[in-house]
Amino acid sequence: MVSTCLRWLSITVLIASLCTIELTGQENQDALFIKQIHNQILTEGSCYDWLTHLSEEIGGRLAGSEESEIAVRYTRDVLADYADTSYLQPCTVPYWDRGDEEVVKIINAQGNLTIDIGGLALGNSVGTGPDGIKAEVVEVKTLDDVRSLGIEGINGKIVFYNRPMDPTQIRTFYAYGGAVDQRVNGPAVAAEYGAIGTLVRSMTTVSDDNPHTGVTRYKEGGPQIPAIAISTNDADLLHDMLEKEVVDAFMYTNCRMVDEAKLSYNVVAEIKGSTYPDEIILVGGHMDSWDVGGGAHDDGAGCVHSMQVLETLMALDYQPKRTLRCVLFMNEENGLGGGRAYAEASAAKGEWHMAAIESDAGGFTPRGFSCDANDDIFPGFYRQLLKWNDLLEPYFLGFVKGGSGADISPLKGQNGLLMGFRPDSQRYFDYHHTAIDRISAVNERELKLGAAAITSMVYLLDNYGISKGDE
Template sequence: MKKFLLVLAFVPAFSFAQNHESNLRKIYDAELSSGHTYENLRYLCKVVGNRLAGSPGAAASVEWTKQLMESYDFDTVFLQPVMVPHWERGGKDIVKITNSVKHGVVELNALALGNTQGTGAKGLVGQVIEVKSIPELQALGEKVKGKIVFFNGPMDPRMIDSFQAYGGANAQRSSGAAEASKLGAIGTLVRSLSNTINDIPHTGNQRYNPDFPKIPALAISTADAELLSQLLAEQSDLKVYLESHGEMKTEKLSYNVIGEIRGTEKPEEIIAVGGHLDSWDVGEGAHDDGAGCMQAIEVLRLYKELGWKPKRTLRAVMWMNEENGLRGGQEYARVAKAKGEKHIAAIESDSGGFLPIGFSSTGTDAQRGKLASWADLLRPYQLWNLQKPGGGADIGPLRDQGPILIGLLPDSQRYFYYHHTEADVFEAVDQRELELGAAAMAALVYLIEQEGI
């Protein structure tokens, strides 16, 4: 009798697993044979273009993604208002070495950092002083007064995880100008955050200290950072001319764009899946983060194509203003809390449209344990890494409301070639890798909406 009961107990669980295997296969088959992700990304990049918060491109992307989700007949599609900063580059960014004994005048490949107050047409000239980190800057004290500080700390090439290397070097870009201004510097140059040596400058956000002057902050390419460092070693009185035209304008009204399929059994439990709709004003924002947005919309579209009705409510969220303010993610979390919404999971794709290898996560031991319990179901699709901690910038503000925060984890070795550059265009994205990422997100959403977490 005991043996008979054990067999009965085993059969439903076995059938349940078989059903999951079959449905994951259906997701991948549908996406890889007739997915919409790649064509949707093409339209976003080539027709809408780059989408800096507050720009006409950002406004166009809001309207287009709303219409796109409506065309897929999601249960609800709506706009969530959010006020965003509005920064404009305003003109060509110029950096020139003016007095090289060896080369004379040398123009460097440069881009002003986001939210930077420009020099205006007159520009400025100053002697350059090189540092590798903010602590090194602080140790110099008043020696930097009246000078242009050159932050030349590279991403650590020994780090296998390129995002870890990025995190180790990011402070000089995000806080360098604020710290240099405290010591009387008149401007900053920053080595682009890339793990390759090339001629492409990388922009990115930086924040001022409101108690000190807003000095211009520009990035130069890694190749030009190597050149400038070499010339400084040979000539300590090297001077550089900076010209930029950035200006912070009045804040603008924008929107998070949200599409929803209502759950049939536990509609109050929400699974949000998304990316950030804004991008920088150079390139097309293909990897960062057009790819994530189109993958998120595709998750819900696949449900419609397959005729599935989820047990729990699914939301595709296009967050606005991740790049230079994070206003969209903050507003989404604020509204969710005010409404008493119950998010059980939030999944973000913001690491590029490259080959997916797993998911990072932040949550309780029970939540992460549930994610790990699906390892055997996900491994056939080469989603082997479920151990890395993490989530995403836009879903971070939801953390105190209790959901597990999950990030799609692609192979990131090529990401920082394109990140925040003119090279981040549609042609840089591989169709199959992008579609595999969309299928991976849909597979995980399916497991969560079926079983909870």
């Protein structure tokens, strides 16, 4: 009996000493703190409540709109409680208004079948005028198709861009990147060849009835024609009709550019670094969204992820060594006015952003971070990041090369590390730029795990720094 007790005692001591040995390592202190970050956010984090307010109480926050101004005030008020300083940084944004109605009808050759398919005007589009426009539809897959058809094939017609996002791409952002030129530049190119309007297949991987808006850009001084996105189901319907016969379309929208240069603001909140105040770590998302829906995934999620970093570090009594700055950028969607204004102000002050992390890929389950920097310094940065793989592996987080975020990309010249938060991307384009991008599309736990991933990365960057040399 005694010998059994002694044996158990010695085993207990052995286990305790093993635990002690493990816990003395810096890596285990880091592992413990990263776990505390996750515990704190999963049980006490406010990000989902903030996102509910942004998405449902305030709603879509197109740059220049009243909603965007309300969101600026709301987030600044929240952030003021978690930062040493908070301020509004002026920037110039376009203010485009959708108007009150969009009509798209397709009409068969005999004129005895008219189908009202509806749509969403593309951001920055001009209107059709009060009578709308009606013309024969010509379907194309690419901008080069338009160039090949030339004025003879395009003049006086409505060009229908109908190239789907590539379903075989595992990373859906690559599929988006491979298709989005139709929306961004398609109307301008069609206009050059005399088209009078454009219909664009929605940028999504699903077949459904939701049109997806998004920015289009005209060439400076070039012709401007109205552009409306139609759902993937309606694009397939129109395609099927065009296989059989000549089809006309009717388009109406009274959207318009209200103000090319309106005053707006980025929201900035900062905790000064205790040891290296001149080394800045930025975490941010974009405040503006499209006007339809609530901008929940795009990019309310990125805003509240970033706000959650500050709330969490305060709750855990963590005093950063480096200056930590949360930035909610204005006008990512249709101009990047906020990102440019931030970079210009930063350059004027001679700042160095050691690292900048942007969350603009939704509030889905975190996968890790994409990393970018100038070519000569990137390999050294990346090798340092990979040393943290063991700490991040329990959370299924890793690093990939390439890409960060649109708002922080103008900071690349400062020779720091740029990162994009990368959640699972399979459902992002179900909601992107639609009326259904609302809080109901966001899973609270997934959103919080994303905030915890970003906070963990901020902690590691702050605690260790990252150097241009390969230390």
